Amino acid sequence: MLYNLLAGKRGIIFGALDENSIAWKTASRVHEEGGRFVLTNAPVAMRMGQIDELAKQTGSIVIPADATSMEDLENLVDKAVEHLGGKLDFVLHSIGMSVNVRKGRTYMDQNYDWTQKGTDVSAMSFHKVMQTLYKKDAMNEWGSIVALTYMAAQRVFPDYNDMADNKAYLESIARSFGYFFGRDKNVRVNTISQSPTPTTAGQGVKGFDGFITYADQMSPLGNATALDCANYTITLFSDLTRRVTLQNLYNDGGFSNMGVSDLVMERFK
Numbered sequence: 001m002l003y004n005l006l007a008g009k010r011g012i013i014f015g016a017l018d019e020n021s022i023a024w025k026t027a028s029r030v031h032e033e034g035g036r037f038v039l040t041n042a043p044v045a046m047r048m049g050q051i052d053e054l055a056k057q058t059g060s061i062v063i064p065a066d067a068t069s070m071e072d073l074e075n076l077v078d079k080a081v082e083h084l085g086g087k088l089d090f091v092l093h094s095i096g097m098s099v100n101v102r103k104g105r106t107y108m109d110q111n112y113d114w115t116q117k118g119t120d121v122s123a124m125s126f127h128k129v130m131q132t133l134y135k136k137d138a139m140n141e142w143g144s145i146v147a148l149t150y151m152a153a154q155r156v157f158p159d160y161n162d163m164a165d166n167k168a169y170l171e172s173i174a175r176s177f178g179y180f181f182g183r184d185k186n187v188r189v190n191t192i193s194q195s196p197t198p199t200t201a202g203q204g205v206k207g208f209d210g211f212i213t214y215a216d217q218m219s220p221l222g223n224a225t226a227l228d229c230a231n232y233t234i235t236l237f238s239d240l241t242r243r244v245t246l247q248n249l250y251n252d253g254g255f256s257n258m259g260v261s262d263l264v265m266e267r268f269k
C-alpha cells in the first residue's frame with residue numbers, strides 16, 4: 001500500500017549493495033512514497049554491486065563515498081544538496097563491516113588493526129556522517145537520521161564478534177549526537193535494531209543459518225524482513241514521528257523481549 005508519506009522530501013541513502021541489502025529495499029520504498037535521494041556506497045562496493053540499476057529504477061544518482069573519509073563525505077553532502085535542490089530531510093546509514101569476521105578471526109584473537117578498521121566503518125562513520133551534516137547545516141528542521149543496528153549491542157551473540165562492540169558504539173553515537181542535533185536543529189536521530197536478515201553483511205556472520213532460524217522461532221511474529229525494515233524506516237522519515245528521537249527501536253518480531261517460545265522449548269522436551 002502506498003501512502004505518499006515522503007512527498008517533497010530529499011535525502012541520502014548509504015549502503016545499497018545488491019537487491020538483498022536493507023538499504024536497497026529502503027530506497028525502493030522511499031521512492032514509492034515520493035521521496036527523492038542520492039545513493040552512495042564505498043567506491044570498491046560500487047564495482048561489486050548493482051547500484052546503478054537501483055539508481056535507474058528510482059530516478060536517483062550515485063555519488064561514491066567511503067564513509068570513513070571526511071573528504072568523501074563533505075563532497076557527498078555538498079553534491080547531494082546541490083543535485084536535490086535544497087537541504088536534506090532524511091539520511092539512512094546502512095553500513096557495517098568487520099575485517100575480523102571476514103577473515104575468520106575469533107573475538108579472543110583479534111587483529112587490532114582490523115578491529116579499528118571495522119569500528120571506523122561500522123560506527124565512527126556514523127559520527128562522521130552526522131558531523132558533516134551538522135557543520136554544513138545540511139539538514140532541514142524536523143529531518144530524520146536513521147542507522148541500522150543489531151541486538152548484539154545489548155546481549156551476547158558469540159559469533160557476532162567485534163561487530164557487537166561496534167553496534168554498542170553506534171547506538172551511543174545516535175544518542176549523543178542526537179541530543180545536539182535535536183537541541184540545535186530540531187533533527188531526530190534513531191537506530192533500528194533489526195532481526196537477522198539474509199544479506200551480504202548478515203550472511204558473513206558465522207553460523208548465520210542457525211542464528212536466523214533460532215531468532216525466527218523465538219519471535220512471536222517471526223523475523224522482520226528487509227522490506228519490514230524499509231517500511232519502519234519510512235515511518236521514521238515521515239512527519240508522523242517528529243518527536244521520536246535518541247531511541248534504539250526494535251524491529252524484530254518481538255525477539256528482544258522473549259525468554260523462550262513454545263517452538264524452542266519443544267526441542268528440549
Ligand SMILES: NC(=O)c1ccc[n+]([C@@H]2O[C@H](COP(=O)([O-])OP(=O)(O)OC[C@H]3O[C@@H](n4cnc5c(N)ncnc54)[C@H](O)[C@@H]3O)[C@@H](O)[C@H]2O)c1
Nearest residue numbers: 015017021022042045067095096148196197199200201202
Ligand atoms: N543483515 C542482518 O542480519 C542485519 C541485522 C541487523 C542490522 N544489520 C545492519 O544493517 C546494515 C546494512 O547491512 P545489510 O544487512 O543490508 O548488508 P549489506 O552487505 O547489503 O550492506 C552493508 C553495506 O555497507 C557498505 N559499506 C562497507 N564499507 C563501507 C564504507 N567504508 N563506506 C561506505 N559503505 C560501506 C557495503 O558496501 C554495503 O553496501 C548494517 O549496518 C548491518 O550491520 C544487518
